[in-house]
Amino acid sequence: MLPLILIVDDNEEILEFLERILNNKYTILKAEDGKQALKILETEAVQLVISDVMMPEMDGFELCKNIKSHFEHSHIPVILLTAKNTIQSKIEGLELGADAYIDKPFSKEHLLAQIASLLANRNMIREFFASSPLVHIKSIAHYKSDERFLETLNDTICANMEDADLAVEKLAKIMNMSRITLYRKIKAISVLTPVEVINITRLKKAAELLAAGDHKIYEIADLVGFSSQSNFARNFQKQFNITPTEYMHSKQLKKTKI
Structure with missing residues (x-):
């Protein structure tokens, strides 16, 4: 089974673009804001979340905070995408538990490499645990x-x-x-x-x-x-x-x- 990724953005064109570049390697779910995303996380075994920061209802920072503070979802890696490329906004995202922070406009290759790295690192650690007796x-x-x-x-x-x-x-x-x-x-x-x-x-x-x-x-x-x-x-x-x-x-x- 392909890893399940949830992408969250209030811009339909961005959602479609992200789905297009990711759907060859991953199974994709979509949400238009943080509240919709949290509802999806309640029922789906999502392995990684990619979220815009600036959204209505619940922005990416609040979504990240909810994911990382919720027992059932705290293990899920979160990548934040944003046009707010100030150092302060990056610090805020990372302090809330974001695993990566990527500026818009972003490179397709950079995003794919970041996703692959986060998922691969976790898999390597799991395999080492399972095969090592002590x-x-x-x-x-x-x-x-x-x-x-x-x-x-x-x-x-x-x-x-x-x-x-x-x-x-x-x-x-x-x-x-x-x-x-x-x-x-x-x-x-x-x-x-x-x-x-x-x-x-x-x-x-x-x-x-x-x-x-x-x-x-x-x-x-x-x-x-x-x-x-x-x-x-x-x-x-x-x-x-x-x-x-x-x-x-x-x-x-x-x-x-x-």
Whole structure:
């Protein structure tokens, strides 16, 4: 699926121009002001917002402020476009949490490069987290609010790790959130489903225990909620491209060298 981008501008010609240059690489949604944009964000899993600053009803600054202060949307990158190319206006936009600020008239190539960079950087960080046994999930957060959420999520999964039936419904109830809200937030930040995040968190805890060397592999499999050692070993190797035994030996070897 192509990344979903929301473009916001009260000028219909600009909306059409932006859609024309972006629709080969991205799925596009359009809004004519900040209020319309926020309604779209309530129902669509938008991955990036491009907004004009000067608009009626709700301008780009207010829209950016709303996005960055709203729990469900704070992870979404925002690019502000504006003819107000003063240093003060740029500072205002960045202080409100904008990820990039581009002056009008803008270069098509510059805009495309900025979008690609924001999305690619996030994907690289997510892939590094998923493939690295000891990297904490909060490493994929770009904002403090998301970091706090991911820390709480990780702590909650770890506290209930021995429950082999832990799933999104149970996790949402423990975190006092609706299932839909939890699913959307996890999916938006990590591109993973809650089930995948639970599984990776189990495996990362297992990696921590393997590195410590205080438990047998079958004991670790049980401690992190897997039904059998063989099931655990298959999942571990699939996720990190190394078997639990190989991983444990590599960590112990490093300790003996030290």
